[in-house]
Amino acid sequence: MLVTAIEARPLRSLERVRVSLGPGIVSVVGPNGVGKTNLVEALYFALTGRSFRTADRRDLIPFGESLARAEATIRDDGIERRLLASVSRTEGRRHLLDGQSADPATIARSRPPVAVFAPDRLSLVKGPPAERRAHLDGFLAARWPARAELRKRFGQALAQRNAMISRLAAGHGSPEGLDVWDAGVAAAAAPLIAARAEAVAELAPAFAAALAELGLEHGELAYAPRAAGDAEEIRAGLRERREADLKLGRSSWGPHLDELKLSASGRALRKYGSQGQQRAALLALLFAEREALLDARRVTPLLLLDDVMSELDPGRRELLVARLAAGGQTLITAADEESLPPAARETMVRMPKPGLVDDERVDPDALGDPGAEAA
Numbered sequence: 001m002l003v004t005a006i007e008a009r010p011l012r013s014l015e016r017v018r019v020s021l022g023p024g025i026v027s028v029v030g031p032n033g034v035g036k037t038n039l040v041e042a043l044y045f046a047l048t049g050r051s052f053r054t055a056d057r058r059d060l061i062p063f064g065e066s067l068a069r070a071e072a073t074i075r076d077d078g079i080e081r082r083l084l085a086s087v088s089r090t091e092g093r094r095h096l097l098d099g100q101s102a103d104p105a106t107i108a109r110s111r112p113p114v115a116v117f118a119p120d121r122l123s124l125v126k127g128p129p130a131e132r133r134a135h136l137d138g139f140l141a142a143r144w145p146a147r148a149e150l151r152k153r154f155g156q157a158l159a160q161r162n163a164m165i166s167r168l169a170a171g172h173g174s175p176e177g178l179d180v181w182d183a184g185v186a187a188a189a190a191p192l193i194a195a196r197a198e199a200v201a202e203l204a205p206a207f208a209a210a211l212a213e214l215g216l217e218h219g220e221l222a223y224a225p226r227a228a229g230d231a232e233e234i235r236a237g238l239r240e241r242r243e244a245d246l247k248l249g250r251s252s253w254g255p256h257l258d259e260l261k262l263s264a265s266g267r268a269l270r271k272y273g274s275q276g277q278q279r280a281a282l283l284a285l286l287f288a289e290r291e292a293l294l295d296a297r298r299v300t301p302l303l304l305l306d307d308v309m310s311e312l313d314p315g316r317r318e319l320l321v322a323r324l325a326a327g328g329q330t331l332i333t334a335a336d337e338e339s340l341p342p343a344a345r346e347t348m349v350r351m352p353k354p355g356l357v358d359d360e361r362v363d364p365d366a367l368g369d370p371g372a373e374a375a
């Protein structure tokens with residue numbers, strides 16, 4: 001499965017821009033402000049329906065306009081498909097597969113897993129644990145599609161238990177009513193904890209190796225589950241904490257409090273890492289995940305590396321590109337060509353000036369009626 005083209009029409013400063021992608025590394029070069037990050041965002045938006053920069057998709061709408069739209073072309077087994085994401089001030093958002101609305105699970109199966117490195121994405125390393133849990137669960141879903149629902153199922157069970165706790169606090173029902181919800185939470189928690197543990201065990205060696213390559217020795221990726229054991233043990237643990245949870249008004253124990261620890265030489269990078277070390281850790285985590293996905297030969301993961309070269313010294317740039325050349329699709333952006341090692345310059349695209357379609361192979365009719373999807 002490959003992404004063969006991305007088109008923003010429009011998105012932020014990009015009025016209408018199309019860039020073709022090959023199977024390996026594509027470098028997009030252009031001066032600061034030309035819209036490289038916007039292009040990366042457009043690709044991410046087309047594939048996932050979300051932005052990695054903002055929770056409010058309307059930020060993607062060009063100033064003074066009412067609609068943002070991005071389309072990715074994906075080739076899978078010789079079949080070409082199109083994923084189109086749009087957000088409109090008046091119509092809300094859409095995510096269409098070949099022009100039809102499709103449920104998120106179908107869309108997820110129709111696109112490659114995508115990971116983003118951007119200088120302002122360090123919150124994954126230094127932010128609260130919830131971001132790392134969500135990220136880890138995203139990896140789970142890409143690595144083992146059958147486990148994609150574990151996170152959601154647990155979230156639903158937890159919400160039900162918490163709702164029951166609130167009812168009890170308001171004086172409705174009796175504490176025994178919690179038995180069924182304890183069992184539900186335990187049944188959903190155990191497989192999620194086991195899957196997270198397996199994922200981290202798989203990622204840890206590759207994380208340490210990639211981090212060392214980026215100049216940081218003794219890296220460690222570790223899973224710190226708040227609750228452990230099989231469903232029966234977790235059910236018993238919840239029962240033990242019932243009084244405390246009723247006082248607190250919520251569930252104080254379970255995988256919704258797990259942590260994914262990134263450290264080097266025994267120090268938590270979240271707290272003690274320098275900016276550069278945190279960047280290295282983010283890259284190492286993304287590399288480890290990519291390697292795991294490639295090894296599992298599921299689908300070719302797509303890695304988006306925004307402005308990564310400026311963060312690295314020349315020796316490390318070479319190592320990075322060598323690693324990327326080993327497999328998988330990558331989009332790299334860079335402000336200056338010189339920062340790209342030769343191997344990454346072979347497939348270089350100059351960022352088209354805003355408003356222009358760079359690629360004369362584009363058939364304007366194939367772009368469809370600009371108003372159609374928003375209607």
Ligand SMILES: Nc1ncnc2c1ncn2[C@@H]1O[C@H](COP(=O)(O)OP(=O)(O)O)[C@@H](O)[C@H]1O
Pocket residue numbers: 011012013014030031032033034035036037038039059060061062063
């Ligand atoms: N919603 C928006 N509408 C129009 N332009 C925008 C919007 N959001 C950001 N921009 C513009 O996009 C430009 C930056 O693009 P960016 O992709 O960050 O450039 P680069 O990554 O190449 O340095 C800035 O000029 C900024 O004002």
Ligand SMILES: [Mg+2]
Pocket residue numbers: 036037038306307
């Ligand atoms: Mg940028």
